[in-house]
Each structure stands twice: as C-alpha cells, then as structure tokens.
Ligand SMILES: NC(=O)c1ccc[n+]([C@@H]2O[C@H](COP(=O)([O-])OP(=O)(O)OC[C@H]3O[C@@H](n4cnc5c(N)ncnc54)[C@H](O)[C@@H]3O)[C@@H](O)[C@H]2O)c1
Ligand SMILES: CC(C)(O)[C@@H](O)C(=O)O
C-alpha cells in the first residue's frame with residue numbers, strides 16, 4: 001500500500017452538515033446541472049441561480065427547478081456553489097454574490113482556479129471549500145443515477161466554522177462522489193494538477209496524439225474510416241480496461257505483438273523531448289504564466305478557443321465521427 005492520500009468514503013461522510021440549509025448552485029452547464037440534480041435527489045434544498053433567461057434557464061426549468069437570478073439565489077443561501085465558467089466567476093462574485101450574500105455564507109468551488117490565483121478574495125468570515133470532480137459533468141450525473149459516483153478532491157481554504165471539511169464531504173456525498181472516494185487535497189494541488197492534466201493528457205495530449213496518428217494514416221493513403229476505428233474509436237476500449245485493471249491489466253489484454261510494439265515504439269514517440277515539454281507546461285501552470293495567458297485570451301474574446309473549435313468541427317476526423325456515429329452507437333452494450 002502506498003497510503004499517502006487521505007481518502008473518505010460514504011461511511012466517513014454525512015449529509016447532516018447540509019440538511020435544511022439553502023444551497024445556491026450558480027450555473028446550469030456541465031457541472032451545474034449534474035450537481036443540482038444529484039444534490040436535489042440526495043434530499044438537499046437546491047436553488048439554481050442564473051444570470052439571465054436562456055438555454056440554461058430552460059434546461060433547469062425542464063428538470064423541475066425554478067431558477068432565479070444570481071443575486072436573488074445568493075440572498076438567502078447558506079451555501080453558494082460556483083459552477084459558472086472559471087473566467088466568469090470573478091465578475092459574478094464582485095457584481096452579484098459579494099454585495100448580496102448572507103454574512104458568513106459558505107463559498108464552494110469545483111476547481112480552485114479563482115481562489116488559488118487570487119481572482120476572488122473571499123471574506124474572512126466565510127468557510128471556503130472545494131469539491132472538485134475528477135471527471136466531466138455528464139459523467140457525474142450518469143454515474144450517480146446508475147448508483148455510483150465520480151471521485152473528487154476535497155479541500156478547505158478557509159475553515160472559520162471548524163466544519164468546512166465536514167461540509168465538503170457532505171457535498172461530495174450529495175453528488176455521489178463518496179460512493180467512490182473523496183481524496184483530501186489543497187486548492188493549490190487541485191488547481192495545478194487539474195490544469196496540467198487537461199493540457200498534457202486529458203484534453204490536449206489525447207486529442208493531439210489521436211489526430212497525429214489518424215492524419216498520418218490518412219496521409220499514407222489508408223481509408224479514413226479504418227484510420228478512425230484504429231486511432232480514435234478503439235481508445236475508449238483500451239482506456240476502459242486501464243480504468244478497471246490498470247496498465248498491467250491492459251498489457252495482459254493485448255497481444256504480445258502489441259505489447260512489444262507498444263513498449264518499444266511508444267517510448268520513441270513519447271520520448272524524453274515530450275517529457276521535457278510536459279514538465280515545461282507544468283512549470284508554466286505552477287508559476288502562474290498559464291493563468292495570465294488564459295485571462296488575457298479570455299479578455300480578447302477567446303479567439304484561439306473559438307477558431308480551434310471551428311477547425312475541429314470541420315476536420316476530417318470529426319466528419320468521419322459523424323458518419324460512423326450510428327454504427328458506433330448500435331454496437332454499444334445495451335445495459
Ligand atoms: N466541465 C467539467 O466537466 C468540469 C469538471 C471539473 C470541474 N469543473 C469546474 O466546474 C466549474 C464550471 O465549469 P463547467 O464546465 O461546468 O461550466 P460551463 O461552461 O458548463 O458553465 C455553463 C453555465 O454557466 C453559465 N454562464 C456561461 N457564461 C456566463 C456568463 N457570461 N455569465 C453568467 N453565466 C454564464 C451558463 O448559463 C451555464 O449555466 C468550473 O470551475 C470548472 O473548472 C468543470
Ligand atoms: C473534465 C476536466 C477536463 O477534467 C475538467 O478539469 C475541466 O476543466 O473540464
């Protein structure tokens with residue numbers, strides 16, 4: 001056993017710390033919808049707070065909530081959960097939450113960005129804690145409904161009441177996370193590791209590795225559909241095995257030919273140079289350079305994100321994905 005991280009499960013957490021308290025969930029997007037539904041299904045008192053009527057408002061209403069404007073949602077809340085995009089949180093905090101919140105209400109985050117990089121300066125009399133899902137919002141909902149939960153990192157930044165961790169664990173239990181595990185961390189550790197992870201593997205790394213392999217095969221004259229099955233579609237199946245049995249389990253599930261090729265060529269593709277660049281990316285996160293760059297990009301209207309999305313939407317790999325979607329869906333296991 002390595003036994004470094006402190007991991008809490010259902011037996012260590014109680015919903016009592018939040019029972020009867022008014023909880024405002026700000027935002028109804030990826031995480032907002034999942035949290036609001038899971039917390040409500042866990043018997044907690046949730047109000048959805050939104051800035052304006054629109055898609056999120058409609059979605060929340062369809063799910064049986066009666067959304068209200070952000071300022072109204074926070075006025076009565078004892079627990080305020082920030083589930084609007086990271087780059088919006090500071091403005092919402094300054095303009096809507098800070099002037100209207102109850103004195104001493106809890107401030108809760110799903111990612112430490114705004115606190116760690118000091119974009120939000122919380123009042124000294126509030127508990128400030130974090131429950132950060134280690135998975136996408138839809139999965140947080142899907143796993144909960146299926147009786148499971150996505151693991152989370154929990155941390156307390158300010159613990160005025162002495163009960164911040166108890167309440168973080170109650171939130172974790174409410175969204176189903178302690179059915180799996182809530183790992184004790186810090187705002188610093190969560191923020192930095194989450195950013196490094198999404199840049200180098202979960203979003204950036206995996207996408208670029210898939211695209212590089214796919215595009216190489218297509219350039220060499222192989223059929224795009226064959227390239228798609230090989231370099232993008234099968235990743236889920238391999239990752240599913242890693243997910244349940246670890247890397248050793250995956251190696252034992254593939255042929256010796258794949259083991260040998262994977263072990264020798266993998267290290268040439270993902271070589272020392274790549275490791276050096278992963279380290280550089282991690283250092284840029286840790287010293288705040290990435291955060292400054294992202295704030296600046298956001299303030300310019302996110303041109304890189306907007307154009308990048310367009311480029312991927314129009315790529316051959318996405319066209320093949322659209323073409324094969326029915327076939328792929330037909331083949332999925334039926335519960
Ligand atoms: N996406 C994920 O799966 C995921 C995973 C872990 C942690 N987080 C964290 O959860 C938090 C929320 O991220 P998300 O991806 O769920 O957000 P999101 O982009 O899905 O948020 C959308 C919601 O925010 C509202 N919103 C968008 N722009 C707004 C604006 N200008 N003013 C007011 N409201 C606005 C929308 O109406 C919608 O309700 C972030 O701190 C993020 O880092 C997200
Ligand atoms: C789902 C992720 C990538 O893990 C999350 O960190 C995010 O920012 O969306």
Ligand SMILES: [Mg+2]
Pocket residue numbers: 111194195198
């Ligand atoms: Mg993230």
Ligand SMILES: [Mg+2]
Pocket residue numbers: 133134135194197198
């Ligand atoms: Mg993440």
